[in-house]
Amino acid sequence: MSKPLLILGAGGHASVLIDILLQQKREILGLVSPEIESNSKVFNGIRHYKSDDDVLKFDKKSIELVNGIGSLPGDRLRSSIYNKFLELGYEFAIVIAPSAKISGYAEIGGGVQVFAGAIIQTGAVIGANTIINTGSIIEHNCIIGQNNHIAPGVTLSGQVTTEENIHIGTGASVIQSIGIGKNSIVGAGVVITKNVEENTICFPVRIAKKVI
Numbered sequence: 001m002s003k004p005l006l007i008l009g010a011g012g013h014a015s016v017l018i019d020i021l022l023q024q025k026r027e028i029l030g031l032v033s034p035e036i037e038s039n040s041k042v043f044n045g046i047r048h049y050k051s052d053d054d055v056l057k058f059d060k061k062s063i064e065l066v067n068g069i070g071s072l073p074g075d076r077l078r079s080s081i082y083n084k085f086l087e088l089g090y091e092f093a094i095v096i097a098p099s100a101k102i103s104g105y106a107e108i109g110g111g112v113q114v115f116a117g118a119i120i121q122t123g124a125v126i127g128a129n130t131i132i133n134t135g136s137i138i139e140h141n142c143i144i145g146q147n148n149h150i151a152p153g154v155t156l157s158g159q160v161t162t163e164e165n166i167h168i169g170t171g172a173s174v175i176q177s178i179g180i181g182k183n184s185i186v187g188a189g190v191v192i193t194k195n196v197e198e199n200t201i202c203f204p205v206r207i208a209k210k211v212i
């Protein structure tokens with residue numbers, strides 16, 4: 001049987017997760033965050049705990065955590081919260097929106113979150129604590145590392161490999177068989193056609209040609 005959940009974070013990302021979890025009739029014990037950062041009505045009626053220490057009042061075997069901390073390029077709060085509570089023995093729930101399509105032959109790591117309309121094809125592997133955001137496509141045999149954020153509307157063609165702590169920005173496209181090194185950022189809308197080294201930011205190509 002599904003365990004009750006504690007949500008870490010209370011901003012926009014957490015609101016999307018709670019919306020999914022309420023549709024799935026999951027029991028939510030509370031939100032843990034110094035403040036409620038979003039005015040979304042989904043937070044109404046959910047108990048608010050203000051300190052990370054409040055999590056320790058809950059038996060780690062009786063509940064699961066949900067990482068509601070969002071992730072912007074280069075930000076490590078989400079992964080540090082995940083690692084902190086994993087080391088304390090807590091487990092993180094996998095959250096999958098009802099409209100996401102995930103092949104039965106894909107592997108989904110602990111704490112992975114897959115939002116509405118995303119598609120994960122056969123043979124894909126998604127590393128722990130990674131976000132597959134709204135409407136993104138992870139084609140066959142992609143290997144996605146831990147702590148990645150595949151932002152809304154991204155397309156990863158077949159056999160793309162990403163290492164850990166990677167952000168692939170909104171609407172970016174990556175052609176088949178590309179490798180992306182750890183800690184790298186692919187800007188929104190960028191098209192990647194060559195391997196990306198670690199610790200790299202990819203900006204879109206801007207070509208202006210004066211014809212007259």
Ligand SMILES: CC(C)(COP(=O)(O)OP(=O)(O)OC[C@H]1O[C@@H](n2cnc3c(N)ncnc32)[C@H](O)[C@@H]1OP(=O)(O)O)[C@@H](O)C(=O)NCCC(=O)NCCS
Nearest residue numbers: 073151152168169170185186187188189190201202203204
């Ligand atoms: C690539 C990115 C990380 C760069 O951020 P940054 O290093 O702070 O760069 P800046 O914002 O200082 O931008 C530098 C210049 O590049 C331009 N630029 C930055 N990212 C761009 C992008 N993706 N497409 C087009 N132009 C871009 C900026 O407009 C700016 O132009 P200017 O010098 O003419 O003013 C960021 O712009 C980006 O694309 N982030 C992804 C956002 C995302 O995926 N959000 C999802 C949330 S769910």
